[in-house]
Amino acid sequence: MNKIYKDKQFMSIASPILLHKEFSKTKSIVHHGGTRFNHSVKVSYLSYKISKLLGCDVKAAIRAGVLHDFFLERDDKNIVTETKMFIKHPSIAKENAINYFGVNEKEQNIIESHMFPISNVAPKYKEAWIVTFCDKIVAMMEGAKVAKAQVSIWFLFLINFIR
Numbered sequence: 001m002n003k004i005y006k007d008k009q010f011m012s013i014a015s016p017i018l019l020h021k022e023f024s025k026t027k028s029i030v031h032h033g034g035t036r037f038n039h040s041v042k043v044s045y046l047s048y049k050i051s052k053l054l055g056c057d058v059k060a061a062i063r064a065g066v067l068h069d070f071f072l073e074r075d076d077k078n079i080v081t082e083t084k085m086f087i088k089h090p091s092i093a094k095e096n097a098i099n100y101f102g103v104n105e106k107e108q109n110i111i112e113s114h115m116f117p118i119s120n121v122a123p124k125y126k127e128a129w130i131v132t133f134c135d136k137i138v139a140m141m142e143g144a145k146v147a148k149a150q151v152s153i154w155f156l157f158l159i160n161f162i163r
Contacts, residue, residue, distance in 0.1 A: 001038065004045045013062040014044060022100055025072055033142055040066050042142075046134040051127055057106065061127045064110030067097040068131060090115050 005011060017023050018041070026036040044065030051061035071092040094112045097103040103111070106124075110131050113123040123129045 001041070004041060007045070009058070010045060010048050010062060013059050014041070014066050017063065017066045017101060020100065023070060026070065029072070031069065036069055039138060039142065040069050042138045043068060043131065043135050046138060047127070047131045050130050050134065054126070056126050056130065060104070060106045060110060060125075061130060063101070063103060064107040064127070065131050065134065067093060067101065067103065067107070068111050068114045068135060069093055070096045087115070087119060090119050090121065
């Protein structure tokens with residue numbers, strides 16, 4: 001994460017959001033085994049790097065990448081609530097992004113479509129496809145870390161059990 005925070009172009013666009021009081025609340029919300037804040041930064045940074053490489057709108061990719069999961073509801077163990085939030089959170093994140101950061105039409109579509117094809121909103125822009133893809137990649141990497149930690153714990157348990 002240090003590399004991300006040292007990237008001047010990225011931080012010049014992302015920091016007004018990352019430092020915002022309301023967005024900072026995502027630091028305390030568990031998401032994919034980490035925090036929603038860190039997940040959003042990673043998605044945004046990967047989206048920025050790919051958008052830059054492909055000559056796309058890096059500002060939209062950064063802003064919408066950071067804001068794609070900007071909803072403050074916490075994950076719930078109630079499966080009905082989890083499923084509802086899984087589908088509904090992009091529209092909540094879009095509304096929060098409009099209210100707090102005045103996102104433009106492209107950024108709105110990026111945020112609202114990041115769960116495509118699960119959500120019914122399709123990406124209209126290259127940057128929306130990039131953020132959607134990056135969200136899946138980062139989530140899988142975060143999930144793999146959690147799975148690896150769980151395997152390590154079970155492995156230690158097994159070793160101690162065998163002794």
